[in-house]
Amino acid sequence: MAIAILFLPIHLHGDEIRVIFPNQQYRRVALRTFYMGNVEYLSGQELAQVFSVNSYVNDDVNKLVLYFREGEVKVTAFSSFIIVNDLALQMPMPTYFDGSEYYLPARAFFSVLGATVLPGARFDDVRRAFVGPDSYTAFNIFSARVESKQNGTLIRVRTNEEFDTRNVVRYITDNGWLVVQVPGGIVDTLAVSRSSLGGIIRSSWGRQLEKSAELRFKLTDRISLPEVYQIAGGTELHITIRNPVRPKGDRTKEMREQWYLDTIVIDPGHGGIDAGTVGRGGLMEKTVTLDVALRLGRLLKRTTNMKVVYTRDEDVFIPLWQRTKIANETGGKLFISIHVNGVKNRTAHGFETWLLAPANTEEAIEVARLENSVIALEESNHAYQEFSDEALILSTMAQSAWMKESEALAAIMQEQLSKQLGAPNRGVKQAGFLVLIGATMPKVLVETGFISNRIEEKKLGQNEYRQNIAEGLYDAILLFKQKYEGAMLAEQNQ
Ligand SMILES: [Zn+2]
Structure with missing residues (x-):
């Protein structure tokens, strides 16, 4: 009708x-x-x-x-x-x-x-x-209070009646919500959404289902299913979450099984207001890195079916954190950050590849400081608040899942660049490069030459030399793909 x-x-x-x-x-x-x-x-x-x-x-x-x-x-x-x-x-x-x-x-x-x-x-x-009626209580489940404990997180949910916790439904959604459904519950959804948070709970909300009250808590980590207890007298429900105990290697294995080199992220260093290092002759790092990146991308697109993602493909400024974000969100399987070196010692020349790890030499600290200094140019550095010492350690540990592969890629890259360039192979090094933090895939940063060296600045200004760099990187990627996809698949079939 x-x-x-x-x-x-x-x-x-x-x-x-x-x-x-x-x-x-x-x-x-x-x-x-x-x-x-x-x-x-x-x-x-x-x-x-x-x-x-x-x-x-x-x-x-x-x-x-x-x-x-x-x-x-x-x-x-x-x-x-x-x-x-x-x-x-x-x-x-x-x-x-x-x-x-x-x-x-x-x-x-x-x-x-x-x-x-x-x-x-x-x-x-x-x-x-x-x-409302004098005795009317619209709700029997009120706000929650999250408390961080030594061995986990306790969610204290205020109630005004006793519930049979044997019937409470608990599950964790794919996108990281802990869902608790309490049969017979009538929840004050507004109060739950304003619960005080902490521990591994980032946000909370509730909704009323036909026969249950549903409480949802956004988790910042993976957990096993929590326990739910009723406090005598019906004043509180306790949801106890134990700290995750992750068996070593489990996650790595999971990631390996999904690893297939179908998407490669190419990150041309610097750009826009951030010129990078500038040679005496006026050649800017950002110009070289972009050109080499585009040449490498073209080679890959022309001869493979890999998807190529650039963190930038023009002369624009992209904050470091955004580069990693692009890499993760586009499903990148390999992250290559391309740079050009610049040091006070003008005789230094050659190419080197860097891995993310705490810097262990004066030289490493200096190179990392130079490449990280771009942060000062970024309007707001809120995204780096996460890079506290602790976050850095955790992030480095999480990345160690890909350390072996990153090392292998770096070694192959040095080898292939050596064949192409006829410049000194300065080897594989380690430092705490911010651009490498957070990308969950094998990743390296390559310093393709020294713009501070007069002869190398001249070479880096030439199309032919840039093409040689791109071809060296291209060969390295194909070799790495061949070697590691095979190894990982073999591992799976064992
Ligand atoms: Zn750089």
Whole structure:
């Protein structure tokens, strides 16, 4: 049955009516109302939310059903009749419906509720408030408080009745939410979303299901299923999460099984306002790195079916953290950051490849300092707050899953560049390069030459030399792909 929708100016003259729960003085809630003529209307769905009752909209027959504990209230669009537990009651004016919300004449509807499913509830003219029944407690599950403990995280959920915890459903979603469903629970969803957080819980919210209250907690780490305990007297539910114990190597194995070199991330160092190091002749690092990167990308695209992702493909400034983010979000399987060296000692020349690890020599610290200094150019360095010492250690450890592969890639790259360039092979080195932190894949940073050396600056300015660098890197990637995809697949088949 189709119903003509009346377009009424219901959003004009908006007002509100407070809702008071004598049992829950701390609650400050109000229902928005609208005047049509001199009759004040409110949204049925909003009322359901405030009273924490389920509601159901039947679009076929234009009915709204509210499920109070004391019974069902059925409202029909444009009808003045309300059905409460099969009893038909008539209001002095009809409801309105705007295609999604059902609007009820506030005073008349409050009278119906007070006489039926909310016994004793009344409208207080002085306070312009709808006062719930004295004993009415809309909820039996309230806000949660998360406490960080030595061996895990404790979520204390405030309740006002005892629940049978044997029936509590717990599971963890693929995207890291812990879901706890408490049968018989009626949850104050607003309060739960404002719970105090901590431990491994990043956010929380709740929703009312037909027969259960559902609480959701966003986890920052993988956990096994927590235990749920009822505290005697029914004042709290305790959800206890033990610190994750991750068997060594497990995660690595999992990652290895998924490793197939189909996407390669090429990161041309610097760009835009960050020129990198600049040679005496005026050649800028950012120009060389971009050109070499594009040459390498073209070679890969022309002869393989690998997807090539550039962190930048023009002369723009990209913060370091964003480069890693691009690598992870595009499903990169290999990350190659291309740079050009610059040092005070103008005789230094040749190429070298770097791995992410705590810097262990003066020289390594100096090179890392130079490449990391770009952060000073970034407008806001909030993204690096994560790089506290502890985060650095954790990140380095997480990356150690790919350390073996990164080392192998670096070695192959040095070998292949050596064949191409006829410049000194300065070997594989280690330092704490920020651009390498966070990328969850084998990753290296290559310093293709010294712009601070007059002869090498000249070479780096030539197309032919840049092409040679790109070809060296290209050969290295193909060799690495051949060797490691094979090894990993063989490992899987054992
Ligand atoms: Zn650089």
